[in-house]
Amino acid sequence: MASLAFPSLAKRATLSDGTSYGYVAHPSSKADAITFLLLHGYPSSCYDWRHQIKSLSAAGGCGLLSRLVTYIPDCLMGIVPISVGYIQPGLVDIDAINAYTESLFGYPTYGYWPWHNNEDAVKDCDEHPASAFTLIYAANPEDWKINMAPLDAAAEYVKAAAMRDVNNVDEAEIPDADRDCHLPTLLVVSEKDYITRADMNIATTKEHTPDLRVKNFADCGHWIQLERPDELHQLLEEFALELIDRKNS
Template identity: 30%
Template sequence: MALSEYPNISKSIKLDDGTQYAYVYIEPATSSKPTFLFLHGFPSSSYDWRHQIEAFRTKGFGILAPDLLGYGDSDSPSAVEPYALKRMSDHLAEILVKQGVRKVIGVGHDWGSAFLSRFYTWHSEFLLATIFLAVGYVEPTGAPVDVDGVIALTQQLFGYPTFGYWKLFNTEEAGKLLDSHSQSASSLFYPQDPEIWKEHFGPVGAAEAWISSNKITPPPAWLTAEEIATHTKILAQKGYVGPLNWYKSAIRGGDVEFEASLPEERKHVKVPTLFVLAKEDYVGRPEIQKRGATWIQNLRIEEFPCGHWVQLEMPDKLNDLVLEFVSGL
């Protein structure tokens, strides 16, 4: 996607282990301007940062926005092992070194937030500050994600479970299901009414029922028909097998071997940090995300009246907040 949608400001790189990545890259206008590192989530690509790329580019900031592993114009291994966050963090560090970028302000959304969390764990020397959208900081636990535990906890707290879809995503059939019903899947992931996630995404079996029956909900006002077509084209490039491997790796303990002996000190974030949480995100509930505050020394929390896709739903408000936040660094 980076290469096709941003041909004049994108690059492709083959890393030492042979993995190919594509990314948007813009040098800062002056040495005093920092570079933003934008990490997208599921199921997205660097295209999800289009409103931020244009806004911050005009302000003279540097930008590096990769298509993460499994997406767009980057490689998409079918095996689960390459999707360990430690391995991908090392990839990201290598990209920064080879691009000559020493310091960045990290911005993550959704899985990009979890990735930014672990990039800080392993390569904090690159980060001036961290910004988490919708999903807050996720501390390393040295254990697989306990999906059943999250389901039970959120059922108790909110009256409905939020992680039921993880069970579908951990199956070998999920990629084929989503690929063969891509319009229905996209309709569920980017709904007009965020409340449908309470009934059709969070509960066990609900996402599979929605997608397999080819159900469609109206598109949100914050996505144009052209943007939906571009997003659909990007996801069709590689399909859903690679993107779903992020979930499989987390559930199957892909990072356990790396995190098991991690010192407690390495779990804490010491750079200025901003959480931008979404009041209408009924899966990534702000109440849950705020638990990550325990691990952060210098934290500011803001809540936006929108759904999960903060950078798409309220781009101007987000951009203004980010600019104000970084002005104080």
């Protein structure tokens, strides 16, 4: 996707095991500028960051990389989780989360996860790309409560891509003392995100990030970087300036 969406900025890195990653990089021309690492989640792509790549490239540098907080925290000045708050590394009990959220909200927020872990999921998604796109980028955020979050609802609407516990081995080696995030953190969430809910992510992130500030967008769905690009850019710039001031003080 990086080479298609940003051909002039796209690069590729190949790991020792042969895994190849495409990414976007735009170095800053300013020596003292902060570099923003924009991490997209599943099932989105770097194209979802197109507004921020454009605006942040003018303000500093930007790039798209993978999970870094618990592996090389010394390389980061702060983090800005968007929609999904900070979660400690380790196994996640999806069944327990679904049962708990259903008792709170009347529907399980991650009912689609077990289906995404099905062997047939990739094939199903390839066969129904239009339906998958329509569900993931729903025009009405309320649709997620009905068509995506409940158990088996997404499978009935469209078949989606697979996900596995690929980080379990690495995360099992992280000491307990390093499982919290001690970096300055700006959590950005939205009131109309009915899966990665603002109330749940604020509460969870507060447990594990002692240096936290929160921005909760009203009348906004899950894709904050697409729905509120200008406001998000302002937040990122202000947070970056705060980090520079703290570093220099």
